Amino acid sequence: MHNPFGIINKINITKPYQHYKHSGTLNLSSIFILLLLGTIGTLILSIIYSYAIHYIPLIALNVICTVFFGYFTGLIIGHSGKISKIRNNTVLIIYGIIFGLFAVYISWVVWLYELFQRQELIFNPVAILNIMQFLSIEGIWSTNSYTPTGFSIYVIWFVEAVIILCTTIYGAATFLKTNVFCEKCNAWVENKYILPNLNYTYNPTKLTNLIQQGQFSAISDLRVQEPASNLYTSVELSKCSKCNDLYLLKVNTIKLILKSNGNVKRDETIIVENMIIDSEIYNSIKTWGEERS
Numbered sequence: 001m002h003n004p005f006g007i008i009n010k011i012n013i014t015k016p017y018q019h020y021k022h023s024g025t026l027n028l029s030s031i032f033i034l035l036l037l038g039t040i041g042t043l044i045l046s047i048i049y050s051y052a053i054h055y056i057p058l059i060a061l062n063v064i065c066t067v068f069f070g071y072f073t074g075l076i077i078g079h080s081g082k083i084s085k086i087r088n089n090t091v092l093i094i095y096g097i098i099f100g101l102f103a104v105y106i107s108w109v110v111w112l113y114e115l116f117q118r119q120e121l122i123f124n125p126v127a128i129l130n131i132m133q134f135l136s137i138e139g140i141w142s143t144n145s146y147t148p149t150g151f152s153i154y155v156i157w158f159v160e161a162v163i164i165l166c167t168t169i170y171g172a173a174t175f176l177k178t179n180v181f182c183e184k185c186n187a188w189v190e191n192k193y194i195l196p197n198l199n200y201t202y203n204p205t206k207l208t209n210l211i212q213q214g215q216f217s218a219i220s221d222l223r224v225q226e227p228a229s230n231l232y233t234s235v236e237l238s239k240c241s242k243c244n245d246l247y248l249l250k251v252n253t254i255k256l257i258l259k260s261n262g263n264v265k266r267d268e269t270i271i272v273e274n275m276i277i278d279s280e281i282y283n284s285i286k287t288w289g290e291e292r293s
């Protein structure tokens, strides 16, 4: 199906192109598997985190540990959600809240266990709160000769808990956002093809409108980028290879910004996200890409 002029257009006036959305379908076994995997994952991470903050003396490193702890807990929930075939964002957010709170609780249980030289594990939340009250009188750590006590240490503990909770929810809620599930085959769509990088567009709205109208030649009009640059357009195709009945298109503009500390920041603008196309458009875009890679 060689097309020397580029990608085919298929303008759909009567029925606009749809975008994939999670169906929201839920079943009991998925909820149970997610609960089980989430519990195991959160327990392991909470233990690692408690020991890390117990033995790392630098406050800045502790804060980084806190952010990563919450975020990784969220990713575990997301991953578990993928394994248990959850395609309902509300459920993942609720699980993010539950496991975020669970992570805070378990990290306190383990941290106190270590603080009291592994004498006993205290699971009763009321007892934990009483110990916290006791610890807040004298303070438990110092930085630059400052020892937070009383109200200030409660603020620190509260901020720590909020960081864990928010990063867990964020990790859980974003993990499956761009994944596609084929309801017909009861499976995640894994077959992906990424085109060579195309030139950057300074008019993303126009490109979005053209693609949504079915003017897919707007993609080939951008042409393959040569030489490579920090600004480009990325095009990704995906399909369900089980039923060959679900085809999707994703287009983003990417800006790679080199920061002063040497890190690269990736700025993405969505042109179209998981737009549902048909096999003819899919093959036309893929063939065009393959001929140019």
Ligand SMILES: [Zn+2]
Pocket (backbone or CB within 6 Å): 182, 183, 184, 185, 186, 240, 241, 242, 243, 244, 245, 246
């Ligand atoms: Zn399928």
